[in-house]
Amino acid sequence: MSTARRLDATRPVTLSIDGASVTVPAGSTILEACRSRGIDTPTLCFLENLAPVNVCRVCVVELEGARVLVPACSRPVEADMKIRTDSERVRLSRRMVLEFLASSVDLSLASDDVRRWMERYGADPSRYGPPAPPRAANERDNAGPGHHHAASAGAAANVVQPVKVDNDLYVRDYARCILCYKCVQACGVEAQNTFAIAIAGRGFDARVSTEFATPLPESACVYCGNCIGVCPTGALMFKSEHDLRGAGKWDESRQTVTDTICPYCGVGCTLELRVQDNAIVRVTSPLDHDVTSGHLCIKGRFGWQFVQNRPEE
C-alpha cells in the first residue's frame, strides 16, 4: 500500500533533471523530484493516497541509459540519474496518450489540467476522424475476448455508451472512463477492501465492471463512494449531481464547499459538503487527512439527505 512507502530524509539522493541538479530524500519518486522543482508533470492515474499503477503512461520521462521511457509516478530516484522531462520523445509519447484518450473518451468533466496539457503537447484528437456511433447499453459489458473490431475507417473508436443508473446514490458514466484504475484500487486493497469492481476484458474492450457486470444493487458494492472520491473524469458521479447536470441546473458559481464532521459514529470523519441553493449536492473528504485519507462510508458519503427532505417551498 501507498502508506507503506517511507521517505528517508537522512539519505538524500542527488540526480539531474533537465540538466539541473536536484536532491530529494531516498524513497522519493521521479515525480516527487520533478514537483519539488516546480516541473508541471502530467498525471492521470496517479493519486497521492493510492499506490501507483503505471497504466496511463502520461507522466513518462526519459532516463538516460534506459531503453524505454519510465513512469515518473512510480520510479524511485537513484543517485546520478539523468532525467529529461521535455525531450521530443517525451513530448510525443505524452501527446499520443492524451490524443488517444481524448479521441475515445469524453473528457469534458476532467480537470482544467488535462486541457492545459493537451494544448502544451499539441494533442489533436480530431485527426482520428469523427467519433464512431455510440454503443448500446451493456454492449461493451458483453464483449468477450477477441470481440473487438476496429471502428470503420475514418471514424474514431470510442467508448460512448449510455449512463448506468441502477440505484439512488451514484451513477456510472463509462463514456467518461479513462481506465485509470483508481476506482478499482479504492474499492480494493488501497482503501475499502470490498472488491466489488475490477477491470474486465482486454485491449480496447477493457472496462471497469462489477462481477459478471451485474447492476450495483446485485453486486458486492457497499456504496462507500470511495470510487467517486478518486474518479478524475466524472465517470462516477453522485446521482444528485448527475440529476442537476441533466436538468441544466448544476452551477458551480452558486456552490460553496464547507468542511464539517460526519454526524454518525464516533470516528470523526471530515466531510467536505458541496452545497448549491442550500442543498448538499456532493460529499468528499480531504485526501491529506489522517483520519480518512479521503475515504468515507455509505452514511458519511450519502446519509445526509435527512437535513434536506424538506416540504416543497
Add this chain to the structure above:
Amino acid sequence: MFGAGGGTSSYRETEEANIILLWGSNAREAHPIYFHHVLRGIRNGARLVVVDPRRTVSAQWADAWLGLDVGSDVALANAMGREILAAGLENREFIGHATAKFDAYRDAVQKYTLEYAERETGVPASAIRDVAHAYAKAEKAQLCWTLGITEHHNALDNVFALINLALLTGHVGRWGSGVCPLRGQNNVQGGGDMGALPNKLPAGHDVENPASREQWERLWGAPIPHKRGWHLSRMFEEMEHGNLSALYVVGENPAQSEADQTRAMNLLEGLEHLVVQDMFLTRTGELAHVVFPAAASWCEDEGTVTSSERRVQRVRKALEPPGQARTDLEILVEIGRRFGVDLGSPVAERLWDEMRSLSPWHGGMSYRRLEAENGLQWPCPDESHPGSPFLHGRLWADPVGGPLAIFVPTEHEPPVERLTEDFPIRLTTGRRLDSFNTGVQTGGYSSPLRRGETLDIAREDGERLGIADGEVVRAVSRRGAVDVPVRYDETLRPGLAFMTLHFQDEVATNLLTIDATDPKSGTAEFKAAAIRIEKVAAPALVAR
C-alpha cells in the same frame, strides 16, 4: 480511564500494531473508517482477533474469531489474564513500576482456568490460550471495544476486565499499544468531555469536588449544584417512583431507543411536562407538551465535536436551517431569557474559549489551530503543545507522573435474563452498515443495502422450528412481542438471534429488550434478552 475518560491511542497506531483485538466491536460496519486503519494494520502484518458472538464481517477479516456466548466477556478476559500469568508472560517491570492492587487481581483470576472459561464462554481453551499468548508477547497491541462490551448489566466490569489485560501486559501508554472504546456517536466523547454527564464538569472535573466546582462557579458567576445528577436509566427509575415529573430531552429519542419500550413509553406518557428539542418530530416529540425545532448541529451550526481518538474537530454551518428551526445554543439562550437570565448572544467560539480557559485538556486548542491542524487530540494544555496522540506515557516515566494505574478485579456475571425452556433463544442487537440507531437520520436516504428489520437466526434453528427463510414469525420476550420476517444468517450459531434498532416504526425491537442496567454506568443490557420464536398462523401484519 486512569483518570481520563478517553481512548488512549490514535487510529494511526492501529496501522503499526502487531496484534489488534476488536472486542464486542463490529467495526467493519459500525466504524467503517476506523476499520480502514485496521485493514492497513493487517496489510502491514498485524494479527487481527475479533471477539464477538456473531461471526461478523469484521470477524471475517480476523486471524482468530473468538465466538463467545453473549455476556461471558469477563470470564474470557480473566481466563486470558490467568493464562498470561501462568505462562509467565506478564510485564512484571510495568506492573511493579506503574500499577497498584496487582495481588488482588492475581488472586481474583485464579479460578478462571481455561477449562472453566471454555465451559462459560463456549470458546475452545486452546483458542483462548493462543490469543492470550499472542497479546502478551506482542510488542505493540491495540485493544478496542464497542457496545458489545458496554451494553450489558455489568458494563463497567467488562471494561475493567479488558483494562486489566492491558495493565498486565504493559500494553498502554506507548505508541502502538493502547486501549480504546470506539464511540458510537460523533460527539459521545466530546459530550462527556464538556461535562454532559451527571457527575462531571468540563475536562473531567468532578461536580462533587468543591475545589473543581469553585473554579467553574467563578468563571460562570453562578452556583453549581453540589450533588451529581441522574443518568438516563436512573431518570426512568425515578419517573417510576414518582420523583421525576418533568423532562427536557435534547436530540434523543428515548421513546424508541430505550430498552423495554413498553415501560419507557408508559413512563414518558405519565410525565407532567415533557419538552423535546430535536431536528424531527420523533416518537418522543409526539408525546411532548412543547417541541423546539432544532437546527442540525453538524451542518447548520458552528462548534466542535470530539472523536474516539480524542481529536477535537470543527463542525461548521453549511446550510440554513429550515423553517423556524434554531440552533441549540439559540434555544437555550431564549429559555434562559424566559427564566430571567440574560445569557447575551454567545457564539460557539467564545463559549469554547471560555471553557478552555479552565480546561487543561483543551487550553491550547484555539479555533485557529483546530482549523490549521485538522483538529487536535487532548490533552493540549497550551498553544505551543502539539496535542497528544496517545495517553498515559507518564506510566512509563520514572518516577510515574501522577497516580498509579489500578487493577480492578472483576467477576463473571452472566446476563440477567437466563435462557429457559420458555425463552430459549438469546437475542442480541447491533447496527448495520447503512443505518444508525433508531433510523431518525438514516431513514432519510435511500440505501440500496437496506432490507428493513429482520430476525436473523441460524439456519439450524429455522429448520428445527420449521420456519422458512423470509417467513414472518412472532418474536416474544417476557416484555413484549413483535412480528418480524426471519432471515437465515450464516454469521449466527444455533441459539443466537440478532436484530437492529433501526426500524422502530415498523418493528419495535425495543419491545423485546431488557432494561436491566449497570448500576455504575446506567447502560442497559441491549445485548442480551431471552426470546422464543412462534410461528404466525395467518399472514401477519407487521407490529406497530
